[in-house]
Amino acid sequence: MALPPRAYYSVVELTYRWECSLHDLMGWAAVEKFDIMTMLPSVRVGEACISGFVVVSVPDVFPLVRPYSRAPEEVRLERVRVPNTPDWLDLGAEDGRASKGQKAITVRIDDLLVLTQDVHSFEAAHDLLRRPASHIGATARYDWENMYVSQILRVYERGIPASQSSWVEEVQDWFAEHSADGNVPDERTIRRRLTPIWSALRAQD
Incomplete structure (x- = not known):
C-alpha cells in the first residue's frame, strides 16, 4: 500500500526545492503567495483553545533569517491565525508579557513550514513544475x-x-x-x- 502524500515542507527544504533563499520565502509569504505555518500544542487564547497547524505572522519570524550570524536561534510568536480564518489571535498581553498562566510560544527556523497544497499551488502558478534540474546533463559549477x-x-x-x-x-x-x-x-x-x-x-x- 502506498503512503499518502506528505503534509508539508519545511522552509529550509523549500530553499533547495525552489533554489531560492529564506529571504525570498519570507517575501513571498509577506505578499500572501502562501502561508508560513508552524504546529502548536494546545494553547488557550482568550476563551478558545487552539492546536495543530497555525499561520504565523511574517514580521514575527523574519528576524530568524537575518544575515551574518545576527539571527536569533528562536523568536517569540506574538500572534497566530487559524488556517482559513481571517482574524489574528494575540498570544501576549499588551505589555509584552505572556498572559497569566501561559508560557511564551517560541519557534526556530526548523519549526516553520508550508503545507504541501500551498507548495503545489505556488509551483503550478509559477511554472516551477516544468523547470529542469540545473545539474542534469551539465557539469556542476562548484565542487x-x-x-x-x-x-x-x-x-x-x-x-x-x-x-x-x-x-x-x-x-x-x-x-x-x-x-x-x-x-x-x-x-x-x-x-x-x-x-x-x-x-x-x-x-x-
Missing part, C-alpha cells in the same frame, strides 16, 4: 561534493565551528583554494547549504 567531504572531516577532527559566519568564511576559503578557474560561490549560497547542517549540529549541543 559541492568534495566541499562536503572536507567539512565532514573538519567537524570530525576539529569540532563544530565557533559560529555559522566563521564556517561560511572557511568554506569560501576552501573554494578559493580548490577552484580551478577562481570562481567562488557567494556567501548567501554557501549559507543556504550549510544552514540545515548547522542547525542539526547545534541541536546536538
Whole structure:
C-alpha cells in the first residue's frame, strides 16, 4: 500500500526545492503567495483553545533569517491565525508579557513550514513544475561534493565551528583554494547549504 502524500515542507527544504533563499520565502509569504505555518500544542487564547497547524505572522519570524550570524536561534510568536480564518489571535498581553498562566510560544527556523497544497499551488502558478534540474546533463559549477567531504572531516577532527559566519568564511576559503578557474560561490549560497547542517549540529549541543 502506498503512503499518502506528505503534509508539508519545511522552509529550509523549500530553499533547495525552489533554489531560492529564506529571504525570498519570507517575501513571498509577506505578499500572501502562501502561508508560513508552524504546529502548536494546545494553547488557550482568550476563551478558545487552539492546536495543530497555525499561520504565523511574517514580521514575527523574519528576524530568524537575518544575515551574518545576527539571527536569533528562536523568536517569540506574538500572534497566530487559524488556517482559513481571517482574524489574528494575540498570544501576549499588551505589555509584552505572556498572559497569566501561559508560557511564551517560541519557534526556530526548523519549526516553520508550508503545507504541501500551498507548495503545489505556488509551483503550478509559477511554472516551477516544468523547470529542469540545473545539474542534469551539465557539469556542476562548484565542487559541492568534495566541499562536503572536507567539512565532514573538519567537524570530525576539529569540532563544530565557533559560529555559522566563521564556517561560511572557511568554506569560501576552501573554494578559493580548490577552484580551478577562481570562481567562488557567494556567501548567501554557501549559507543556504550549510544552514540545515548547522542547525542539526547545534541541536546536538
